[in-house]
Amino acid sequence: MITFIQTSDVSKYRPLIDRSSLSLKAYCEKFGHAYECFYGIKRGAKPWHASLNRIPILKSYTQAGYDGWVVYVDADAYIADLSFDIGAYLAERSQYALIAAPSGLTPPRWWDINAGVFAINLGHDKARELVDLWFEKFMAPPLDVLSAEAVWGDVIDDQAILHEALNAVDGFEDVLLRDEGVFNWNARFIRQVVRDAAPMWLRIERIEQAVSQSLADAGIDASGVPQASGGNREEANEEFVEAIYKVMFGRHPDPGGRLSSLAALRSGERTYRDDLNSCMESPEFKDRLPQLLKRILTEEERRALAAALA
Template sequence: MPESHLPKSTENSQDEYCKNILKNIRNLRIENRTREAITISIKSFIEHPHYVDESHEPAFLKQYIISLIETGNSTRAKEFLEDMFCDKIPLWCHITIGRAAIKNGDVDTAIESYLCVHKITPNSTEVIDALISITKNHRSRLAAIELIRLYSTEDNTHKGMMADLARIFTRNNDQELASGFFRLAHGHKCRIVQTSDPVNYFPMIMETLRVNQHYASLVGASYECFLGLHVGYHPWHATFNRIPMLKNMIEQGYYGWVLYIDADAYIYDYTFDLWGYLDAHKHEALIAAPGSGKAPWDINIGIFFINLGSSIGREIVNRWHAEFESTLTESTMLNASEPWVNIANDQSIIQGILRDNPEYLEHLYIESNKIINSSKASFIRQKLRRQGVSFAERLDEIRMELKDL
């Protein structure tokens, strides 16, 4: 529509003027001349003394923005608003662009607009709702990343949706985002960790890591496996790896749960509710099965949970590491070629720490062997060394049980 055909704005015809502009915009076509004419007319009206302030939401201006988005001209809409409002675009404009862009499937524009809304009103629930909608309906990684960044774990309104999104990205094999949404849904982080020497226990851990890693991907936990020696000289010294690994996690700023699993242990029940379990034990620092004795500090650390988000959990690891370094010197390790001959072991060291610091026992939960740490445990099974059973036989037992998982 040529510019000369546009109605002129006067003090006495403001309502009629707006109606005519709105009519023209509704009939908007893609021709550039038409857009230019309407743009000039809109600017003229906004600059008119009877335009009160920028918080006002004139219907014709909103319709013009929407029409630009609907015809694929989102860049033009943003440039128009930046020019009109001198880079101080009001909140309602960002919301208008965001809603129109979602409706038109313009994901990038919608995300950009709602991030602007968040800057202006950080507590806006519409921002979270919009990012959830974009993530769910368009499988947008960018929306998902921003949602994880902005969503507060204290918001209980969307916990169920966070779990749904976690399952969606799990099915898409996107472990990073799945883990992020599981964390938001449950308020926890968890790393499943294994380690082994690259020689003796290598065949066994290659069997168990497959199922343990798969379970981690199903529930949105992370999985780490280290093959080699963090300290020491002989293959069996890999048993000490867990101590510097935990220490390194603390130094790197990881404040979450760690589930440690020996090379001869594996997750048997893929349906186990890890996050519900951790939530039930969120006030604990350490979870382990009982050892061979009856003392409260006598635990088995072939499988254990430790909460590095707990100050007590971190304190236990720091003491464990310090005791390990002071007890097992380089010369001691060099001469210890045979397992457990004239040398302290990592399990006895942590048992001693628990025994000598009874206040830690208040933060220790002893889990049943029916759940973890036995050959028939319901959640995590372990094929422990036992008299008369060779390594090869234990490996065959593991392979037999894992073939159907």
């Protein structure tokens, strides 16, 4: 089994993952792999602490007895080639505990890998040992100290403590595959738009353009649905707008809302995902949400849910 994982905070880095995840979801649907995305902060308080989320997530997988591969993908990374068969690639490399690209720093050292994208084999003893050590180092700083961190990495650096854990696992060099042809900045399969001097809006734009291109190459548009043309596309847009209003608001779209949504979808200014997010954030939907929940859950289910949350 192969599971792809992404994570980010709910605000600052969310726009990156909203774009990059389109490629991962399309890929997982195509090949039948699982996909998990967590929004929020597992431990800490600052937006960048979401980069630490992968550590407790991996720990939860090992605790649950998961023994397949996990492919972790940073919010600023995307699948460039949706035809690449990662299942076949990993099946031929089951002797490895971890596959990642070298960081690019010199001099090269066996443990100096980029933690932004990697594949970890949780069916391998060394991989589970690595996750345990990485998690211990993640939990070491007191929560109040971590939460007060003023600059990314001052208290804890997820990649640095991974490097420490790699060195602490006896013999890990023999089960680590450094492959920059699959996971890297210009790799065939997964590419990362790394942090540089570019402002956030430009990074978002670069990812959006790259994802749109990779999806188009696979015959999928930026909304994550198979491409159609002419009247078929317009008909699909109209059906989507009608359906989203009926489901979210319990009514037909008003003429102005219909025309505005269709024009934005037609021009490419907005995607289906954008329209859905906009509806979910609207005051009308938030006002209607309690009513929807009452209709979805029976009285017995509501009591059980309330007891579970108490």
